[in-house]
Amino acid sequence: MHNFTYHSPTKVIFGQGSVPKIVPELQKAGISRVLLLTGGKSVFASGLYDTLIKLFQEARISCETISGVQPNPRLSKAREAVDAARKSQAQAIIATGGGSVFDSAKVIAASVGSGHDIWDLITRKQKVTDALPIFGILTLSGTSSEINDTSVINNEETNDKMPIANPLLYPKVSIVDPSLQYTVPLQQVRYGGFDTIVHVLESYLATNDTAEVLAEHAESYLRRVMACLSTLPEKLTDYNTRAELTFCATYAFSGWCWVGRSKRGDFSSHRIGHALSALYDMPHGVTLGLLLPNWMEYVLEKGLNRDIFTRFAVKVMNVPENAADPAREGIEALRAFIHSLEMPTRLCEVGITAKDIPALTENAARTLPFGSVIPMDLEKITAVFEKSL
Amino acid sequence: MHNFTYHSPTKVIFGQGSVPKIVPELQKAGISRVLLLTGGKSVFASGLYDTLIKLFQEARISCETISGVQPNPRLSKAREAVDAARKSQAQAIIATGGGSVFDSAKVIAASVGSGHDIWDLITRKQKVTDALPIFGILTLSGTSSEINDTSVINNEETNDKMPIANPLLYPKVSIVDPSLQYTVPLQQVRYGGFDTIVHVLESYLATNDTAEVLAEHAESYLRRVMACLSTLPEKLTDYNTRAELTFCATYAFSGWCWVGRSKRGDFSSHRIGHALSALYDMPHGVTLGLLLPNWMEYVLEKGLNRDIFTRFAVKVMNVPENAADPAREGIEALRAFIHSLEMPTRLCEVGITAKDIPALTENAARTLPFGSVIPMDLEKITAVFEKSL
Secondary structure, eight states: OEEEEEEEEEEESSTTTTTHHHHHHHHHHTEEEEEEEOSSHHHHHHHHHHHHHHHHTTOOEEEEOOOOOOOOSHHHHHHHHHHHHHHOOEEEEEEEEHHHHHHHHHHHHHHHHHTHHHHHHHOOOOOOOOOOEEEEEEEOOOOGGGGGEEEEEEEETTTTTEEOOGGGGGGSSSEEEEEGGTTTHHHHHHHHHHHHHHHHHHHHHTOOOOOOHHHHHEEEEEEEHHHHHHHHOOOOTTHHHHHHHHHHHHHSSSGGGGOOOSSSSOOOHHHHHHHHHHHOOOHHHHHHHHHHHHHHHHHHHHHOOHHHHHHHHHHSOOTTTSSSHHHHHHHHHHHHHHHTTOOOOGGGGOOOGGGHHHHHHHHGGGGGGSSSSSOOOOOHHHHHHHHHH | OOEEEEEEEEEESSTTTGGGGGGHHHHHHHHOEEEEEESSSSHHSHHHHHHHHHHHHHTTTTEEEEOOOOOOOOOHHHOOOOOHHHTTOSSSEEEEEEEEHHHHHHHHHHHHHHSSSSHHHHSSOOOOOOOOEEEEESSOOOOOOGGGEEEEEEEEETTTEEEEGGGGGGGSSEEOGGGTTSSOOHHHHHHHHHHHHHHHHHTTTTOSSSOOOHHHHHHHHHHHHHHHTTTGGTTOOHHHHHHHHHHHHHTTTTGGGGGGGGOOOOOOOHHHHHEEHHHOOOHHHHHHHHHOOOOOOHHTTTOOOOHHHHHHHHHHHHTTTTTSHHHHHHHHHHHHHHTTTOOSSGGGGGOOOOGGHHHHHHHGGOOOSSOSSSSSHHHHHHHHHTOOO
């Protein structure tokens, strides 16, 4: 077991009907003026926006709204919100949405608190010295942004996408009501669930050197998310199924899964997958299904990580311990699982062929260096894409 | 899965050699004057005290020491520390010890921060409005006080023992270095490990209604602590064994084990066991071994909780699913495990007989009401003691 630091200060209020609990949390913190930050239409269509406005009115909390935060959140929208927060003297940001809204709320809070432009903070020209408190209401599981201190923002002027992390950016409180996600379409829930699986796997498969109790935690996340996804079509509005998926999505990427490991993980599937999103506008979850099993095969063929791949096969994928090649059978079982979610596992299934690989590789290589099990380069990224054909 | 709030804001710095990391944490918080609070002799005998004083001197952090905090920490000692903290204008409390030192640090921090006497805060005559930050170094696992917001203090003038809990009392940082506990004698480590098991079991056995992923977490804590205790005699200074035991002890009682349950747990074994400690000066872990399996038998005979007791037997104690009476065999297996730790499971083994039960019952009943599976009263406490003969 390796040394670690674990810090997860966000207070999580979890469960059906929890939205009104935001009011006493704001009151306890002495907050009476807020900036409400939302995404596009769904928060209005679902009635959540009206609910919040009514709650704030009843509690005499004045509220300014900035809506229209997009996936891959943009700098210009965040800057607009900073101006609004300053003008209205907001004491807190209320992030109501998915990862992009939480990510935006973090840089807005830092910019208002520190008195510097967002991009200067992200590029470290200026320091984050203070931040407005963030109170969140999660409407779409994904990045665990609701309980971490990290934000990724797109500068659409320079075409840069850059992360920032700072302990001042942990949300103070995050309200996670799984029933707010009932209206998300089946296939999108599957993509999100598979993203949760990969968040766990990218740590779990990278090393085999944490405490047994923590390895077992990871395995129970994996087994349970898979089990819930398997019955999802009949259980799209079954509270316990959705609650377990939501719970796992929030905590899977909280840092818990890399506690005690010599490496945080190998995030090559995520990094290489971004190229498929960039060039083919493919959902994030689909890119992971296309790449992860093939990255695993590539690693195995290099003679690496057989022990932990075998453990994964036996403990998660139910491959018999005495199988001829359990590590490889585990990968096959994972592919079958991905197919069962009506997701592809080969690039040919989505019409991508060998001639497309150079452009994909060039795009994926932009964020090098990455890869802790196999440090990637142009040649190796090409090899992973070729394996995925 | 039931609604829950989970909040665990303490930053845990875990691992061998982590003690010096307290200095940058204090510096980041702008702290240059501290009150160092310790227990009796071990912190001096081990050299940890000298290490800390040297670290503080090198970092120009001025330090006042109050030592001699006892198990079941006393109000008078805590008041003495409040005076010292005020006089030296300490900006933080450094708790260096086990649960009693952390518990004391919390009320000292609250008293200095709020400007009120400790007992007035505990009895709610005055409110905790602020608290000095607490930075801890754990030298003995037990109560999870290093990551919770709770303190229990003995008023030796009135013979009262009372708890206080407040979110301002979470330690800011806790340094948990398992190797600091190498010098704890084998039998004491076993008692502590069994206490960890019971902390998990008192939640786990009380209800069967949380998410499957959380039930599996609890089971992996139980299996792993049992496995580590089983090999402990040969592995008293094996880092991975001690690290896993320490990790489980810290997180077992952090609130994680009752997340998603309709009830936090049934703490009757702890409550009734306190009478054995009070009247026979028996180690806490021993009292739990004497009571828990017998409380379980009592519950089972009332026709309650068979499902979760069966699950415990199969998933934790390796009882075959098709056993004649798996729930009861699970209890027998637990008794055998307790015996394997050289701990008693019957009062007769420690010389307590039927004639001693009235006094024990009277003592245990002082903290009524307790018991969520079976609400206890005089008659029922007597019955549990009789079962334990």
